[in-house]
Amino acid sequence: MALPFARPLCLCRWGAKRLGIAAAETRRGVSFKLEEKTAHSSLALFKSDTGVKYGMVGLEPTKLALNVERFREWAVVLADTAITSGRHYWEVTVKRSQQFRIGVADVDMSRDSCIGVDDRSWVFTYAQRKWHTMLANEKAPIEGIGQPEKVGLLLEYEAQKLSLVDVNRVAVVHTLQTDFRGPVVPAFALWDGELLTHSGLEVPEGL
Helix, strand or coil, rough: CHHHHHHHHHHHHHHHHHHHHHHHHHHECCCEEHHHHHHCCCEEEEECCCCCEECCCCHHHHHCCCCCCCCCCCCCCCCCCCCCCCCCEEHHHHEECCEEEEEEEEECCCCCCCCCCCCCCCEEEEEEEEEEEEEECCEEEECCCCCCCCEEEEEEEEEEEEEEEEECCCCEEEEEEEECCCCCCEEECCCCCEEEEEEEEECCCCC
């Protein structure tokens, strides 16, 4: 008489396992690559378009495919995946860079502008060994985090927040209150060295 109950019990365990997987998937952040057609001519992508490096001379503009989506004045590149909802987390490994900006921007921001300069992008900037927030060309200092080897970004779309995360302590260092009005994409600006992105990550526990 015990046999009729064995199958439902097995199914319950299987279902719980499946629910666990689904829960983990809901915590997983956006997966993206860098969009070559947006990259300024001084930037080159590498490692299957997950990394970007700066070149003083850069690529010859005449050898680049003409594209209205390419940044023309500033060394900026955008990711290829727009975000319109949810909580998303990604990390950036910093290699030999002393001056860069990381954050998000409107998908249709001006290609003659730089992230952090207008009011349609929200960034954390690192320069002269100091961190700042930057919006509409106004900076505010950030304390509590030093020269980075790797940092995290936590985007909470509905809450209108973008946070800089110390990956060693798994702690939010600073949060920017944003004003999203439409789709945004991860955005990067770079004036030396390299940045390597790590996306498709789960939001760490406690964030």
